[in-house]
Amino acid sequence: MSPQELKAVLEAGLLSFPLTDFDAQLNFDPKGYAARLEWLQPYGASALFAAGGTGEFFSLEPGEYTDIIKVALDTCRGRTPILAGAGGGTRVAIQYAQEAERLGAQGILLLPHYLTEASQEGLIAHVEAVCKSVKFGVVVYNRGACKLTPQSLQILADRCPNLIGFKDGLGDIEKFVAIRQTLGNRFAYLGGLPTAEVFAGAYKAMGCPVYSSAVFNFIPKTAMEFYNAHAANDTATCDRLIRDFFIPYLAIRNKGEGYAVSIVKAGATLIGHSAGPVRPPLSDLLPAEVEALSALIAKLGPQ
Numbered sequence: 001m002s003p004q005e006l007k008a009v010l011e012a013g014l015l016s017f018p019l020t021d022f023d024a025q026l027n028f029d030p031k032g033y034a035a036r037l038e039w040l041q042p043y044g045a046s047a048l049f050a051a052g053g054t055g056e057f058f059s060l061e062p063g064e065y066t067d068i069i070k071v072a073l074d075t076c077r078g079r080t081p082i083l084a085g086a087g088g089g090t091r092v093a094i095q096y097a098q099e100a101e102r103l104g105a106q107g108i109l110l111l112p113h114y115l116t117e118a119s120q121e122g123l124i125a126h127v128e129a130v131c132k133s134v135k136f137g138v139v140v141y142n143r144g145a146c147k148l149t150p151q152s153l154q155i156l157a158d159r160c161p162n163l164i165g166f167k168d169g170l171g172d173i174e175k176f177v178a179i180r181q182t183l184g185n186r187f188a189y190l191g192g193l194p195t196a197e198v199f200a201g202a203y204k205a206m207g208c209p210v211y212s213s214a215v216f217n218f219i220p221k222t223a224m225e226f227y228n229a230h231a232a233n234d235t236a237t238c239d240r241l242i243r244d245f246f247i248p249y250l251a252i253r254n255k256g257e258g259y260a261v262s263i264v265k266a267g268a269t270l271i272g273h274s275a276g277p278v279r280p281p282l283s284d285l286l287p288a289e290v291e292a293l294s295a296l297i298a299k300l301g302p303q
């Protein structure tokens with residue numbers, strides 16, 4: 001798939017970030033992961049981001065990264081495009097990006113570099129190096145310490161033809177409006193704040209109608225119902241789901257640091273498609289929190 005073909009895929013439809021399955025010993029569980037992806041196929045996500053944030057990229061090591069991307073590609077090949085997470089320092093991100101390309105992924109989401117603050121010059125050099133290390137499409141992700149300005153993104157867009165997407169994980173409205181208006185249709189735009197449905201209407205108003213859904217991992221039918229209503233400007237349905245599900249869901253999610261991923265794993269377990277526990281530094285939900293989530297999911301009906 002060319003970078004321009006990938007851009008077209010990312011400009012419509014529901015995107016998602018599959019959980020990564022770990023066994024009780026916190027080792028990657030390839031059979032569980034393949035079964036999860038097989039289960040999710042019919043619900044119709046337009047692309048899946050393997051080993052992304054919800055996939056706990058930050059806790060993976062290189063050997064299992066290859067296994068995870070390979071399982072995703074073997075399971076979804078010919079049906080759902082697979083992008084891989086890649087991140088960390090420049091040389092590590094390049095290794096992940098080149099491995100994903102070697103395995104046959106359709107592109108990468110470039111997750112933020114590690115730990116340090118960075119100048120715009122440094123960020124440009126980092127992103128440019130990764131883009132030029134591969135030929136397939138790259139989506140860059142403003143999140144954490146990666147805060148690319150519109151001007152920096154314009155420089156990168158001019159230098160890197162395969163940089164075809166921008167994902168926002170900062171929620172800085174002024175910055176995003178400036179990026180969207182400066183770069184126009186040069187990029188595909190993805191809303192990627194934790195629990196993206198809550199912000200989907202706001203991002204659509206800013207010219208970003210596409211987002212990545214983590215809850216698709218455990219309530220795929222409801223996630224698609226929300227997306228289809230969002231795409232059809234059916235604000236009544238979106239508002240109902242936000243009031244009845246997402247707002248109480250956030251109340252549970254906000255009880256713990258890192259719960260944006262942990263709660264998704266708890267939800268998957270509750271609906272019978274467990275991906276196992278999260279790895280440190282994340283922590284699993286407490287029993288009372290799981291019970292509250294169970295009651296909330298039950299109100300949605302069968303998925």
Ligand SMILES: O=C([O-])C(=O)C[C@H](O)[C@@H](O)C(=O)[O-]
Nearest residue numbers: 053054192194195196212214
């Ligand atoms: O790596 C990431 O940004 C994600 O996993 C994005 C999530 O899908 C986020 O949009 C969410 O929680 O809905």
